[in-house]
Amino acid sequence: MSMDIVILGLTLSSSWGNGHATTFRSLLRGLNADGHRVLFLERDAPWYAPHRDLPDPDFCELRLYDDIPAMLENYRDRLLSADAVIVGSYVPEGPRLIDALHEMRPNLLCFYDIDTPVTMDKLDAGDEEYLSPRQIPLFDTYFSFSGGEVLDHLERERGAQRAEALYCSVDPDRYASRPDAPKKWDLGYLGTYSPDRQPPLEQLLIEPAHRLPEMRFIVAGPGYPDDIDWPDNVERIDHLPPAEHEDFYNAQRFTLNVTRAAMRRMGWSPSVRLFEAAACGTPIVSDAWRGLSELLPDGEAAIIAETTEDVVRALTDLNDAERRKIGKGGMDRVLSAHTGRARARDLVRALSSARADAPQAVGM
Structure with a gap:
């Protein structure tokens, strides 16, 4: 049976400088493919306005808003009739929005944390930018893009009624393997600059580039400081x-x-970029964190690197047949369990279970 879902997320319209948009796009395309109806409400942020690469999606209804009270009034009927209302992490004025939605008493009020370890660190530091600790027990389900021990932590230490893993995913119609495509770079990285990601990027890409001047590297993503000393063989986008x-x-x-760093410490936090790369059959070299070897076994579906030497060995010692075998191993695992449609079904199952257990449960 189809569901009507309202999501209030950071952004769907713009992929500039964030991984939320691509995460939501894959999930919502999966929901649409299975016949579910989604309204996505996005704060009209000025920093995304010049970079909207999906202003009018064909798989959901997207609406921008400026003011929380006006938005809640305009969409009151839809919010109250929806099977579930889901608030995402990093939504502007999140605590104010969550309190207002809780007072409205929607059928289900949920949270989708696409930044769970970072969220936990922020709350421990007293930072309530988009969520207050007192609000975690208010949600019927706390969806987390991190799994494993994080879920127990959310329920036992943070008071979540129910914590469910909802990993990122990939749309296989938009990420496909082309093994015969010419290779422009030996190693590449796609990601927005973050101070805590820069040391491992230095260790696992910039230093290998220094040691292997005959090879070609690339780093794509915004926000990198001008004072980074990029080697001559590292291209920037x-x-x-x-x-x-x-x-x-x-x-x-x-x-x-x-x-x-927070995600490495907590573990079980695969990024959307990990799934995108795997879906393309590109062999992944990754820093180490708990849960990665269960998702992509080392040497079979990825290469887990802890040192510069590990990366240099991968780039110099593995032949094309070995490289392609690892890429295919990662691709097979991701396409079997981590597509947008698979993730949409995970979400619908979890919402159905939460609705059935709710005191006011009625048939959907």
Whole structure:
């Protein structure tokens, strides 16, 4: 049976400088393919306005808003009739919005945290930018893009009624393997600058570039400071829109995955870029964190690198047959369990279970 879902997220319209948009796009395309109805409400942020690469999606209804009270009044009927209302992480004025929605008493009020370890660190530091600790027990389900021990932590330590993993995903119609595509780079990385990701990027890409001057490297993403000393064989792209991601990954012999420090500590936090690269059959070199080897076994579906030497060995010692075998291993695992449609079904199952357990449960 189809569901009507309202999502209030950071952004769907713009992929500039964030991974939320591509995460939501894959999930919402999956929901649409299964016949579910979605309204996505996005704050009209001035920093995204010049960079909207999907202003009118064909798989959901997208509406921008400026003012929380006006938005809640305009969409009151839809918010109250929806099977579920889901608030995402990093939504502007999140605590104010969550309180207002809770007072409205929608059928289900949920949270989708696409930044769970970062969120936990922020709350521990007293930072309530988009969520207050007192609000975690208000949600019928706390969806987390991190799984594993994080879910127990949310329920036992943070008071979540129900914590469910809702990993990122990939749309296989937009990310496909082209094994015969020319390789422009030996190792590439796609990600917005973050101070805590820069040390592993230095260790796992910049230092290998210094040691292997005959090879070609690339780093794509905005926000990098002007004072970074990039080697001559490292190409830079400031922003790469999603429409170009498939070509980008297929043009690399290997691609690098680097994880934020909080996510490495907590583990079980695969990024959307990890799934995109794997869907393209590009062998992944990744920093190490708990849960990665269960998702992509080392040497079979990815290469887990802890040192510069690990990366240099991968780039110099593996032949094309070995490289392609690892890429295919990652691709097979991701396409079997981490597509947008698979993730949409995970979400619908979890919402159905939460609705059935709710005191006011009625048939959907």
